[in-house]
Amino acid sequence: MATRSMHLADAVPSEGPRRLRNFVDGRFVDGGSPFDIRDPATGRVHAVAYEADRAIVDAAVTAARKAVAGDWGRMPLARRRALLCRVADRIEERFDDFLEAEIADTGKPHALAHHLDIPRGAANFRVFADAIANLSTETFEMDTPDGGTALNYAVRKPLGVVGVISPWNLPLLLMTWKVAPAMACGNAVIVKPSEETPSTTTLLGEVMAEVGMPDGAFNVVHGFGPDSAGEFLTSHPGIRAITFTGETRTGSAIMKAAAPTVKALSFELGGKNAAIVFADADMDAAVAGLARAAFLNTGQVCLAPERIYVERPVFAAFVAGLKAKAEALKPGLPHDDGVDLGPLISDEHRRKVLDYYSLAVEEGATVVTGGGVPRLSGEAANGYFVQPTIWTGLPHGARTCREEIFGPCCAVIPFDTEEEAIAFANDTEYGLASSIWTQNLSRAHRVGKAMEVGISWVNCWFLRDLRTPFGGAKMSGIGREGGEHSIDFYSEPTNICIKL
Ligand SMILES: NC(=O)C1=CN([C@@H]2O[C@H](COP(=O)(O)OP(=O)(O)OC[C@H]3O[C@@H](n4cnc5c(N)ncnc54)[C@H](O)[C@@H]3O)[C@@H](O)[C@H]2O)C=CC1
Numbered sequence: 001m002a003t004r005s006m007h008l009a010d011a012v013p014s015e016g017p018r019r020l021r022n023f024v025d026g027r028f029v030d031g032g033s034p035f036d037i038r039d040p041a042t043g044r045v046h047a048v049a050y051e052a053d054r055a056i057v058d059a060a061v062t063a064a065r066k067a068v069a070g071d072w073g074r075m076p077l078a079r080r081r082a083l084l085c086r087v088a089d090r091i092e093e094r095f096d097d098f099l100e101a102e103i104a105d106t107g108k109p110h111a112l113a114h115h116l117d118i119p120r121g122a123a124n125f126r127v128f129a130d131a132i133a134n135l136s137t138e139t140f141e142m143d144t145p146d147g148g149t150a151l152n153y154a155v156r157k158p159l160g161v162v163g164v165i166s167p168w169n170l171p172l173l174l175m176t177w178k179v180a181p182a183m184a185c186g187n188a189v190i191v192k193p194s195e196e197t198p199s200t201t202t203l204l205g206e207v208m209a210e211v212g213m214p215d216g217a218f219n220v221v222h223g224f225g226p227d228s229a230g231e232f233l234t235s236h237p238g239i240r241a242i243t244f245t246g247e248t249r250t251g252s253a254i255m256k257a258a259a260p261t262v263k264a265l266s267f268e269l270g271g272k273n274a275a276i277v278f279a280d281a282d283m284d285a286a287v288a289g290l291a292r293a294a295f296l297n298t299g300q301v302c303l304a305p306e307r308i309y310v311e312r313p314v315f316a317a318f319v320a321g322l323k324a325k326a327e328a329l330k331p332g333l334p335h336d337d338g339v340d341l342g343p344l345i346s347d348e349h350r351r352k353v354l355d356y357y358s359l360a361v362e363e364g365a366t367v368v369t370g371g372g373v374p375r376l377s378g379e380a381a382n383g384y385f386v387q388p389t390i391w392t393g394l395p396h397g398a399r400t401c402r403e404e405i406f407g408p409c410c411a412v413i414p415f416d417t418e419e420e421a422i423a424f425a426n427d428t429e430y431g432l433a434s435s436i437w438t439q440n441l442s443r444a445h446r447v448g449k450a451m452e453v454g455i456s457w458v459n460c461w462f463l464r465d466l467r468t469p470f471g472g473a474k475m476s477g478i479g480r481e482g483g484e485h486s487i488d489f490y491s492e493p494t495n496i497c498i499k500l
């Protein structure tokens with residue numbers, strides 16, 4: 001296959017900040033207002049992105065519509081699948097470029113991005129290339145009033161142009177989780193990555209050009225939310241669907257903007273996830289598993305448990321174990337030896353998390369560990385680090401127990417009965433994920449089912465089979481993605497009824 005191998009975005013420069021331009025109709029375009037992208041581990045500007053104005057967003061929509069009506073829309077399925085697999089291969093061939101770009105934007109530890117973010121970027125394309133190949137549709141044979149029969153069968157078709165609005169916590173992973181199924185279904189996409197983390201999405205534009213993706217099938221517009229590229233997309237009449245991961249309030253603003261043009265919406269929103277540890281759990285596994293769950297990616301995972309309910313007889317042992325794990329985490333620069341705790345994404349987000357650290361104390365918490373900013377030297381002294389933090393003694397109604405913090409922190413709360421644990425866990429407006437730790441399989445099933453969430457993990461957390469439904473209940477989202485659930489969202493059936 002011919003490839004166009006060129007660094008169109010200047011995304012791998014030899015010197016100075018990278019320039020991250022908008023990618024429209026198969027090429028990087030000039031224009032837009034520059035804004036700085038900071039490395040959160042050092043506070044230094046490492047790239048400049050260009051905020052797309054309305055004209056650039058309009059050009060992206062026009063190009064995307066042309067692609068759907070043209071080469072991309074007419075492409076045979078086998079070729080479409082092969083191109084998506086080639087995107088996955090190319091992400092792997094350029095693994096180090098993606099790795100360094102993701103690390104520069106997020107400051108996350110090298111090992112984390114190496115094991116999680118970049119491999120999932122490639123895996124997302126492979127999984128949905130397979131899913132679309134194995135798609136079946138429904139058929140119904142019916143009797144007709146004249147004594148004959150008719151055959152109904154559905155064909156699935158792309159929606160058209162899909163707007164993808166993605167967040168900063170797992171930038172490549174979460175963006176490709178939406179782009180891959182949308183493109184597998186034959187849609188053209190316009191991605192607006194988070195203004196904090198535009199680098200890997202820009203690199204994906206290079207990859208799309210390199211593998212020979214038809215012009216306009218994949219577009220990137222940079223910028224912010226309100227009155228910027230985000231809102232221009234969500235209100236654009238040429239876009240048929242919006243898929244979004246991020247804060248619940250943002251989801252609500254997007255719904256409003258999308259309402260006049262009646263777009264299809266798929267939302268994965270905030271969480272205030274609960275974990276429940278029963279006294280019969282394998283305690284070492286529960287402590288290790290929940291330390292990972294609470295502190296991975298510095299707590300910036302929407303699935304992270306910020307409330308951990310522990311059966312009273314094992315409460316003290318659990319808290320002591322979790323404290324030891326939190327205190328063993330080493331904050332620092334992504335490439336430094338042994339570093340396993342990165343910074344928060346921005347100074348603004350650190351202020352928000354530190355405000356919650358103060359609020360917890362005002363609300364009556366005992367700070368088991370953490371509660372502030374770690375002392376770091378060298379370049380990391382200017383990074384946006386906070387200490388992993390554990391609280392006990394918080395009342396259920398505390399804001400710290402009800403509002404999404406999105407930092408490396410959790411409240412640990414005792415319970416006495418299974419019913420009480422279920423009631424505590426479900427006492428929230430959110431409903432994304434839960435994690436239950438017990439060796440009693442009947443209870444695991446019973447409690448897992450009682451959770452008002454999209455995903456209940458038992459004796460594990462963030463174990464992902466990409467074919468399964470993924471999304472949130474209550475204010476944690478609308479719809480499910482994953483496997484055929486993604487195909488359902490990113491395509492629509494036309495029923496054909498043939499009188500035989
Ligand atoms: N995965 C998740 O569930 C995430 C949750 N959050 C939560 O959200 C809080 C705020 O972080 P933000 O980065 O401000 O999240 P956000 O939800 O505002 O941003 C996510 C994406 O939405 C875009 N956006 C924002 N407002 C928009 C609008 N009106 N129309 C269209 N697009 C819009 C942003 O530019 C970004 O690409 C965090 O402190 C955290 O609690 C943040 C990121 C990811």
Ligand SMILES: O=C(O)/C=C/C=C(\O)C(=O)O
Pocket residue numbers: 169170174177245268300301302303464470
């Ligand atoms: O595995 C996934 O598809 C998603 C994981 C995490 C999030 O959705 C999130 O943190 O927003």
